[in-house]
Amino acid sequence: MLALSRKKNEALIVNNNIEITVLEIKGEQVKLGISAPKEVPVYRKEVYVQIQEANQEAVSMEGLSALQNLLG
Structure with a gap:
């Protein structure tokens, strides 16, 4: 498993076409935004x-x- 640290509004890219962005951090909860092609x-x-x-x-x-x- 790859473990990465990200702050609010920072992102990572998976397989050149999937972007995962940290939208919000509240206590123990993290809200993520995921942009991926419809077929994924x-x-x-x-x-x-x-x-x-x-x-x-x-x-x-x-x-x-x-x-x-x-x-x-």
């Missing part, structure tokens, strides 16, 4: 984990059985 998905980690779990459930044997029943 950006999620909070907890949302990303939920999406991954839902995808795993969808391809599980139960999900497969439900799909087979649906398709007849």
Whole structure:
């Protein structure tokens, strides 16, 4: 993991096309702004984990059985 220090209004660039800027710092909370192309998905980690779990459930044997029943 790369750890960087940034102050308010400072940014970093990822892969030449994603810019992450520190917008605000309040106590223990940091507000970030992320500029990325539309085709690059950006999620909070907890949302990303939920999406991954839902995808795993969808391809599980139960999900497969439900799909087979649906398709007849």
